[in-house]
Amino acid sequence: MLNKQSFKRDTSGNFGLTFGFLAVPVMLAGGLAVDYAGLSLDRSALQNAADAAALAVAREGNIPNWQAEDIARNVISANYGFSVAQLSVSLNDGVASVKAGIDRPLVFGGIVGKKTMPVTVNAEATFAYTKYEIALVLDTTGSMAGGKLVSMQNAVIGLIEGMSDLGLEEDQIKFALVPYAGFVNVGPEYGPTINGLGMIVKPGADWLDQDAKAPVPQSDLPSNLSRFALFKHLNVKWPGCVETRVPKKNALHDVDDTVPDVSDVNSLFTPFFAVDEPDEARKYPNSYLPDEGAPIKGKNATEADKEEQLSRYGQTGKYVKPNNVVAALLQMLKWKKPKIDNSPSSFYSNKKDPKGPAFGCEVEPLVPLTSKASDITKTVKKLEASGSTNMLEGVMWGWRVLSSREPFTGGASESDSSVEKIMIFLTDGQNSFGNLNNNLGSGYTSMGYLVDGRLDNLTAASSAQTNNALDKKTLAACTNAKEDGIEIYTIRLEETDTGTGTLLSECASSKSHYFDAPSRSQLSPIFDTIKKGVVKLRITS
Incomplete structure (x- = not known):
């Protein structure tokens, strides 16, 4: 108990x-x-x-x-x-x-x-209040003919219309268009007005080498001959294309957006002029004047040889640069008007354009930055396929239209953090210098002829060597553009070359900025994806 x-x-x-x-x-x-x-x-x-x-x-x-x-x-x-x-x-x-x-x-x-x-x-x-400057750099080479070109046009127009439908203010979004092939056409309106004496009566853009002052290596024309004057003499309008600038020591004019300055003639842009090539139809695509005993000599041509070669263009007697009206008049009295054979060239299977001094510049002129989307779509609809692939010039002019620097100054200041500068670059092929088995080593390119040595001093090389050299310059241009604040999207269309894929992947701002499109039907979804990647949004609550 x-x-x-x-x-x-x-x-x-x-x-x-x-x-x-x-x-x-x-x-x-x-x-x-x-x-x-x-x-x-x-x-x-x-x-x-x-x-x-x-x-x-x-x-x-x-x-x-x-x-x-x-x-x-x-x-x-x-x-x-x-x-x-x-x-x-x-x-x-x-x-x-x-x-x-x-x-x-x-x-x-x-x-x-x-x-x-x-x-x-x-x-x-x-939308975050961001301004957009978008450069559409589009391949219009011969291989784009047909369905690929149409698919690209539709996809690009879809992107432009989609961006325009976002309800942005007019000053918030601008587009530029850079069609490219072997050359880029900056627009014939920038050239000077030349009189019948070969003299400038109305200057053109000061970033053009109007007086042939830049020491550009070339095989046919005298170093002091105005290409604009020669166009005038042949009664052909300068089509608007320009050549790649020649680098000088540390001034990498070919792969950097150095400002053209009249005090530095090397920084100016040399106008396109397709010279009359030798009368050998199997080796040259652009013979439009009879040789008359003074055909283009190529690699070993001296300055005296080049002056003698002007006989094909109607020069008689000794060539003297027309630096005043009297000299010009006396000079022109010595010239006769040659008759140009402007029949379609039959050299290339996919290029039947008329021969002559404008041969190779069939590309549509670029459109600088504009808030009028209709100007871009109108030009996109006019694009035609012709020529070879020169990615370097496409990238460089895509960068230049976005830049605030000359030659086009429509871009916002590079220090303006409210602006997104975007390049959308498309190609369907490999870089090509157009090597040929002739005395000039190639067709006419933005670097002249191969024998001119303007591509890494190569005067004789295989296609693999020249294409590799172009790839390296293209990548250098992409790298420099990205360091300047350009966001780059790249698209490889129906091209299986692994080297091109690697180049475009490295050119792009990131892996997600590179798109491989084995089929043209994928272009519209790709451009839609890019649109969504471009637009900057923000949560407000």
Whole structure:
């Protein structure tokens, strides 16, 4: 029998009784904590889903509300699993608002009379006020003829229209267009006006070498002969193409956007002029004048030889540069007008353009930065396929139209952080110098002829060597452009060459900026992906 003292000391039953009384509220509290944690997790996930949906809707610009709701629902369902979310979506003045809600089942809610708890979140997204300057650098070489060219045109126009539909202010988005092949056409309107005496009566752009002052290595024309004057003499309009600038020591004019300065003639751009090639149809694509005993001599031609070679163009007697009106008049009295054979060239299987001093510059002139998207689409529709692939000139002129520096100054200052400068570069082929088995080593290129040695001093080389040298210069141009703040997207279209793929991948700003399109049908989705990558959005709530 327990005595009174023992009974007082035996308290184990009290603990059991107390635990029994407390078990229910403890379990209830624990259950509610589990439900609360679940609600918090779902609220966080649903907020992320709503933010993503708002960004997706805002990216599309001005679209109907029903379409905005479909986009938001797909984003939330596909990426976050909230397939039964209640949604409300609206678009006002470029701001996408998304309200999303779910009824979350409660594990222990029945204890307090609730089986579910509503979870509701709100999200808003809009465009960050960023200005966009976009250069479309497009391959228009002969291999683009047919379906590839049409697919590219449709994809580019789709990008332009899609960007224009985003509801941006007029000053927020500008496009430039740079079609390229063997040359880039900067526009014939920048050339000077020349009179019948071969003299400039109205200067052209001061970044052009109008007076033939730059010491450009060439096989046929005297170093001091104005190409503009020769065009005038032959009664042919300068088509607007220019050559690649020649680097001088540390001034890498060919792969850097150095400013053209009249005080440095090497920095000026030499106008295109396709010389009359020797009368050997099997070796040369552009013989348009009779040789008359003074054909182009090529690599070993002296300055005296070049002056003598002018006899093909109608020069009689000794050539003297016309540096004043009297000298010009006397000079022109010695010239006769030759008759140009401008029949279609039959040398290349995919190029039937007329022969003459403009042969090779069939590319459409570039369009500098403009807020008028219609100017770009109009030119895109006019693009035709002709010529070989010169990626270097495409990249360089794509960079130049985005730059605030001469020769085109429409780009915003490179120090303006509110501007995104973007180059979209497309090609369907490898770099090609156009090597030929003749005395000049190639057709006429933006670096003259191979024998002129303007490509890494190569005067005789295989196609593999010249193409590799062009690839290296193209990559250097891309690298320099990126260091100048240009964001570069590249697209390889129906081209299996691994070297070209590597080049374009390294030219691009990142791996995700490079697109390989084995089929032309992939171009529109690629340009749509680029559009979404270009547009900068921000969450506003």
